Amino acid sequence: MNHTAIQTPASGSEDDWLAAMPKADLHVHLVGSAAPATVAELAARHPDSGVPADAGELSAFYRFRDFAHFLDVYKLVSDVVRGPEDVVTLVAGMAGDMAAQGTVYAEVTVTPVSHMSAGIHPRDLAQALDIGAAAARARGVELAWVYDIAAQDGRDGAQRTLDAALRHPPAALTGFGLGGAETGVRRADFRDEFAAARAAGLHSVPHAGESVGPGEVWAAIDELGAERIGHGIAAIGDPPLLGRLREAGITLEICPSSNVATGVVPSLAAHPLPRLLAAGVPVVLGSDDPPMFNTSLLEEYRRVRDHLGLTADQLQALARASFEASFAPAGLKQRSGTRRPPPTSQGPARQPGS
Numbered sequence: 001m002n003h004t005a006i007q008t009p010a011s012g013s014e015d016d017w018l019a020a021m022p023k024a025d026l027h028v029h030l031v032g033s034a035a036p037a038t039v040a041e042l043a044a045r046h047p048d049s050g051v052p053a054d055a056g057e058l059s060a061f062y063r064f065r066d067f068a069h070f071l072d073v074y075k076l077v078s079d080v081v082r083g084p085e086d087v088v089t090l091v092a093g094m095a096g097d098m099a100a101q102g103t104v105y106a107e108v109t110v111t112p113v114s115h116m117s118a119g120i121h122p123r124d125l126a127q128a129l130d131i132g133a134a135a136a137r138a139r140g141v142e143l144a145w146v147y148d149i150a151a152q153d154g155r156d157g158a159q160r161t162l163d164a165a166l167r168h169p170p171a172a173l174t175g176f177g178l179g180g181a182e183t184g185v186r187r188a189d190f191r192d193e194f195a196a197a198r199a200a201g202l203h204s205v206p207h208a209g210e211s212v213g214p215g216e217v218w219a220a221i222d223e224l225g226a227e228r229i230g231h232g233i234a235a236i237g238d239p240p241l242l243g244r245l246r247e248a249g250i251t252l253e254i255c256p257s258s259n260v261a262t263g264v265v266p267s268l269a270a271h272p273l274p275r276l277l278a279a280g281v282p283v284v285l286g287s288d289d290p291p292m293f294n295t296s297l298l299e300e301y302r303r304v305r306d307h308l309g310l311t312a313d314q315l316q317a318l319a320r321a322s323f324e325a326s327f328a329p330a331g332l333k334q335r336s337g338t339r340r341p342p343p344t345s346q347g348p349a350r351q352p353g354s
């Protein structure tokens with residue numbers, strides 16, 4: 001397994017600047033954002049779950065052998081979320097972590113079928129998300145939601161996801177996604193559900209090209225009308241696809257530590273992010289499942305600086321792009337303009353969002 005346990009040493013004022021810089025997280029999963037303390041609280045609430053109720057034990061529990069094992073662990077953690085009050089607890093923990101690192105806006109992926117399977121009615125799920133979002137707003141964090149299909153649940157799961165999104169949406173539902181297994185599941189299989197979601201005004205933000213080749217990124221664009229793509233790193237091997245992403249302004253949500261932890265990239269130093277930037281592809285940084293990957297959105301900014309050599313100007317451009325590529329209201333996007341200048345100038349700015 002390739003679980004990364006890098007703790008980047010602080011580097012003084014630039015780390016303070018990064019923490020204070022307003023950031024948006026456009027690729028983060030609600031269940032996957034649960035810190036060990038939150039999971040321990042939920043596991044204690046539901047002792048028959050088999051999930052450790054001790055934050056220390058959970059760290060060992062979070063070490064993955066491969067992508068399939070990660071999905072298994074993710075499902076077990078999903079299983080301690082059994083009632084609307086558990087969803088509110090999850091959102092509160094996530095929002096607290098975001099507030100502490102300068103994340104002022106997030107589009108958070110929720111997999112309604114996994115919560116429905118645990119016995120939560122989609123109407124109650126939406127109400128819990130609304131309650132959680134209101135509490136987050138009081139802490140300075142604005143939340144929007146993406147309902148995603150878990151690909152391994154097939155067409156039946158896709159239909160149930162669509163029904164939840166259309167019939168019982170939380171107030172801030174903004175996007176429709178597709179996650180979970182990529183191997184053996186074609187993006188195009190979910191064409192009809194995405195067409196219906198888009199017709200209802202939801203933005204198309206599927207995962208694609210995380211653990212399989214660029215063909216699925218093409219399919220996400222051509223068959224699902226993707227406006228952003230989760231991961232999409234497989235595009236690096238397909239120059240025509242890089243051109244398509246650049247010309248159409250389709251942003252890739254890049255989650256470097258996730259890619260290393262799941263073994264789809266061998267190391268942070270080998271991550272294709274610098275080559276995607278050089279190709280002019282719009283990119284943003286996302287945290288994906290941050291505690292499970294021993295990271296945070298702020299830590300992702302630090303790691304691409306320390307392991308990939310991104311400059312302060314590039315980091316600032318990434319933060320600005322995280323708002324520009326979001327579906328946030330215009331007033332909130334302007335908050336990205338309130339940042340302070342970096343303490344040091346390290347060369348010309350590169351505009352990842354252009």
Ligand SMILES: [Zn+2]
Pocket residue numbers: 027029179207230288
């Ligand atoms: Zn993801």
